Amino acid sequence: MEKILVGLKRVVDYNVRVRVKSDGSGVETDGVKMSINPFDEIALEEALRIKERGEASEVVVVSVGGSEAQQQLRTGLAMGADRAILVVTESELDPLTGARVLMELVDREQPGLVLLGKQAIDNDNNQTGQMLAALWGRPQATFASEVVLNGDTAKVTREVDVGLESIDIDLPAVITADLRLNEPRYVKLPDIMKAKKKPLDEIQFAEMGVESAVPVANLQFEPPQQRAKGIMVDDVAGLVSALKDKGLL
Amino acid sequence: MSKILLIAEHDGATLNPSTAKCVACAAQISGAEIDVAVFAEEGAAVAAQAAELQSVSKVLQLDNPANANALAATLAPQVSALADGYSHVFGPSTTFGKDLMPRVAALLGVNQISDIMEVLGSHKFKRPIYAGNAIVTVEASPDLPVVATVRTASYQAIEAGNSAAVEAASPDADLPTHTRFLEIQAGKSDRPDLQTAAKVVSGGRALASAENFDLIFKLADALGAGAGASRAAVDAGYVPNEMQVGQTGKIIAPELYIAIGISGAIQHLTGIKDAGTIVAINKDEEAPIFEVADIGLVGDLFDIVPQLTEAVSSQ
Ligand SMILES: Cc1cc2nc3c(=O)[nH]c(=O)nc-3n(C[C@H](O)[C@H](O)[C@H](O)COP(=O)(O)OP(=O)(O)OC[C@H]3O[C@@H](n4cnc5c(N)ncnc54)[C@H](O)[C@@H]3O)c2cc1C
Ligand SMILES: Nc1ncnc2c1ncn2[C@@H]1O[C@H](COP(=O)(O)O)[C@@H](O)[C@H]1O
Numbered sequence: 001m002e003k004i005l006v007g008l009k010r011v012v013d014y015n016v017r018v019r020v021k022s023d024g025s026g027v028e029t030d031g032v033k034m035s036i037n038p039f040d041e042i043a044l045e046e047a048l049r050i051k052e053r054g055e056a057s058e059v060v061v062v063s064v065g066g067s068e069a070q071q072q073l074r075t076g077l078a079m080g081a082d083r084a085i086l087v088v089t090e091s092e093l094d095p096l097t098g099a100r101v102l103m104e105l106v107d108r109e110q111p112g113l114v115l116l117g118k119q120a121i122d123n124d125n126n127q128t129g130q131m132l133a134a135l136w137g138r139p140q141a142t143f144a145s146e147v148v149l150n151g152d153t154a155k156v157t158r159e160v161d162v163g164l165e166s167i168d169i170d171l172p173a174v175i176t177a178d179l180r181l182n183e184p185r186y187v188k189l190p191d192i193m194k195a196k197k198k199p200l201d202e203i204q205f206a207e208m209g210v211e212s213a214v215p216v217a218n219l220q221f222e223p224p225q226q227r228a229k230g231i232m233v234d235d236v237a238g239l240v241s242a243l244k245d246k247g248l249l
Numbered sequence: 250m251s252k253i254l255l256i257a258e259h260d261g262a263t264l265n266p267s268t269a270k271c272v273a274c275a276a277q278i279s280g281a282e283i284d285v286a287v288f289a290e291e292g293a294a295v296a297a298q299a300a301e302l303q304s305v306s307k308v309l310q311l312d313n314p315a316n317a318n319a320l321a322a323t324l325a326p327q328v329s330a331l332a333d334g335y336s337h338v339f340g341p342s343t344t345f346g347k348d349l350m351p352r353v354a355a356l357l358g359v360n361q362i363s364d365i366m367e368v369l370g371s372h373k374f375k376r377p378i379y380a381g382n383a384i385v386t387v388e389a390s391p392d393l394p395v396v397a398t399v400r401t402a403s404y405q406a407i408e409a410g411n412s413a414a415v416e417a418a419s420p421d422a423d424l425p426t427h428t429r430f431l432e433i434q435a436g437k438s439d440r441p442d443l444q445t446a447a448k449v450v451s452g453g454r455a456l457a458s459a460e461n462f463d464l465i466f467k468l469a470d471a472l473g474a475g476a477g478a479s480r481a482a483v484d485a486g487y488v489p490n491e492m493q494v495g496q497t498g499k500i501i502a503p504e505l506y507i508a509i510g511i512s513g514a515i516q517h518l519t520g521i522k523d524a525g526t527i528v529a530i531n532k533d534e535e536a537p538i539f540e541v542a543d544i545g546l547v548g549d550l551f552d553i554v555p556q557l558t559e560a561v562s563s564q
Contacts, residue, residue, distance in 0.1 A: 017515065018379040027383050095351070096360045121496075123378050125363050130321065130351035139322055139428040142348045145490070155431065160344040161444070161499065162260075163435040163491045167320070170427040179480065179497055180490065214393060216360050220386040224377070224522065230543040236556040239528065240564075242544045246526055248448075248505045249564055 001112025001149075001171065003058045004047040007102060008076050009037040010069040011122040020223045027221060036072045039117025041079075043177040045184040046147060047115050048080045055149050058082045060109060064101050066090055070200060077195035078187040084198070089205035096213035099131035104208050106136060111172060113154075118143050118176040129176035139169035143178040251281040251371045254335040256328060257299050258345045261289055261317070264298040266445045267341035269406035274399040275339055276304040276407060277368040284309055286331060286418075288324055290317035293415075301409040309418040318430035319345055325352035330420035332357060332394060336371070342398035342500075343444075354396035362387055362397040376400070380496045381519040401444070402502040402523045436491045438476075440466075443492065446475030448505040449524075451494055454481035455510025455532075455550060462487050464554045465509060471561040477501070479511045495520035510550045513538025530554070 012018055013033040020027055036044075047059045061076035063069040064087040073084035087101050106114065119126040133140035141147075141156035145164065148155045149171075158165045159178045233239045243249040253275045258265040268285065275283045285299040286309045296310040309331070315323050328349070332338050338353060340346035342364045354361040367375035372389045374397070389395045443449060450472065452465035462482075469476040477494040478487065494501060496516040502523035509530045511517060518541055521527060529542035532549050539545045546553060 012379070014516070018382040020383045027379060094360045096355060096358075099355060119497075121380065124380065124496075125361070126347050127351035127354070127361050127363065130348065131355035133322070134325060134352040134355035137425075139425075140348070140352065142321070143344060158344075159490050160433070161491065163433060163489065165433045166431040168429040168431050173427075180484065213358070213360055214390050216362055217388045218385050219373075219388055222384050222386075224381055224384055227527075227541050227543070230527075230539075230541075230545060232539075232545045232547070235546070235548075236553060236560055239544060239546050239557065240560045243505075243526075243528070248526060249561065 001056050003060060003109060003111040004050060004056045005105065005109055005111040005114045006040070006044045006047045006059060006061050006076070006081065007114070007116040007128070008040045008044065008061050008063045008072050009117070009120045010034050010063065010065055010072045011037045011120055014038055014121055020221045024220050024222060034068070034071070036075055037117050037120045039119060039121070039177050039179070041184040042179065042181050043115040043117050044076055044079055044081065045182045046177060049182065050149065056112065060085065060111070062087070062102070062105055064089060064093055064098055064205070067202070073200055074195050075187060077198040077200070078191040079185060080191070082198065084200040086200065086202045087205055087208060088202055092215070094213055094215035095125050095127035096131055097210065097215075099128050099135055100210045100213065101205070101208055102128070102132045103135045104210050106132070113172060114174045116174065116176050118178050129174050133174040136174070139173040140176070141167055141169055141173065142176045144175050145178050145180045147175060147181070251278045251337055252335045253278065253281050253283045253337040253339055254332055255283055255285045256338070256340040256346070256349065257285050257287045257295065258341055258343060259287065259289065259295040262294055264295050265341070265343070266406050267343050267346070267401045268299065269302055270401040270404040271339050271341050271399045272302050272304055273404040273407040274365060274368060275337070278337070278371050282306045286311060286328070288313070288316040288319070288327060290314055296415045300413040300415050301411055303407050303409070303411045305411055305413040307413050308415045310415055311418050311420070313419070315424050319349070320428050320430055321349040321352045322428040323424050324349055325356055326422035326424065327420045328353045329356035330422045331418065335394065337395040337397065339397050339399055342400045346398045350396055350398050357394050357396060359393045359396055362389060362395065364400040365397050366400045366403040380515055381522055382515070400500065402500045436489045440469055441473065441475040443475045443477055443494070443499050444501055446503055448472050448474035449477050449494075449501060449503040450474045450507045450509065451477035451479065451511060452482055452487075452509050453479040453511030454485060456482060456487055459487045464550070468507070468554055468558045468561065471558050474505070475503070479517050508538050508542070509554060511538055512536050513541065
């Protein structure tokens, strides 16, 4: 195929223990480490491997967000993507509007495959890929743990609750990456230098001609309930009697 | 008044317990009328089970050979056609619902509310974000249909004892042929299902091999428990992926959870936040798992677990 489009979202790094602001207006993101959403890194790695096998000729990474998302796109270029597109918007993006932006990019770029993460680990929505597939009227293969391309179709193994499901889909399609799809490569210093010369286009959201969806309003944020402090026991006998006390044995 | 369409999850023969949990959530919306839709090749048996659930007004049975396997691309246009006249469309936050519901939402032109954990009103809910590190109160527009998934670990299955009417229905929808089901490889296990088990024993990377996981299985069997694992244990190939507990595995709420040789990474803890009692066995007293454990035991699992299995068996 000609082209693979990969969505990269800039999110709080997965190692950061996120805290709710004391006034409940949101979560603390000032000075916090930001990264590519881990599932998106896996999606990109898969796209790169497909290209390296000669089954695609170009990998385009796209992000929708503030201009800071340039950093994540540059990392994507350093990993091996050929080109990047940033759709700039300073407002908080809801999944349906995000999917509409991706749909507009699909119309402009005509990819043979769109690879996204199964879920962005900030809002844990797990919606965008499915929505894009619906708007596009194309197949979706979510939670992918293996992708085998066969010309105009793909066989995708999906991680589902009971085990592994495999489906056969026509291309173009949307595939969303689960953790075990692959292990993303590390970026090397020379690649970072090279990535600086690769094209990164910015398009203003307003220029996309995309209608914003009605967002679900976030009224208030709170920390999760803390569990009561537990006890330590010294040995198996202590554990057994503690379990008996709770009526669990 | 709220009219809720709830999409049943099943395997063609048996209703998945996630559906009764969704009904429990939907029933918290005051005055709601709840219809359950069963999409299947031959849905009579499943529809009969759904009709027994309390609070259900009626069950819609949508038989079609195309519905033999749950494919989001095939189901979504049917659900969105059926959704006309409903204020809410709910599904479980299992891989089935997570796959299907956003596709339905996009066809209906709305955003989805993912993982409802608490109902505050017909359009106001609580849901977890950042792997459960924050809880957000959200409000959907009263002018649009509410499409949502229900975090099943937050709800107890609603009781049976009802006998709602079952009606056949066939929504007018074009079904695509671009997505074809091939096969499902289900892990065969005689142990209780992870997502509904009252007790769960999980092992982590510390087990160090597939053979050693027998220690976990033996303890689980002695307790009559389900068996789970951390992602590290799954990635290392000790056990299959359907055993993974956590943010990207299963979110569970057993009465008793025993974490063995698991450090307690935030992504793992997300999966067990609603467990009744958490027991941690770990040789590192600084392991974060002890911060959430109700009962902690520091020591080598290879000593402790056989002793514990023995002690439990002799009870
Ligand atoms: C996006 C994302 C999603 C993720 N989703 C999940 C998920 O759903 N579920 C999940 O589990 N993880 C998930 N992870 C991975 C998670 O961050 C951790 O890497 C993982 O949970 C660690 O597994 P572990 O506790 O088994 O291994 P480790 O962190 O290596 O811990 C092993 C523990 O065993 C103890 N130990 C070692 N030997 C012994 C012994 N002989 N006796 C007793 N104790 C011993 C050690 O002290 C240590 O605490 C995710 C990560 C990312 C980035
Ligand atoms: N703003 C964004 N920019 C680029 N890709 C995105 C954006 N939002 C979501 N995605 C993609 O959609 C996936 C699912 O996101 P979500 O539906 O928010 O959980 C992510 O893993 C990304 O691949």
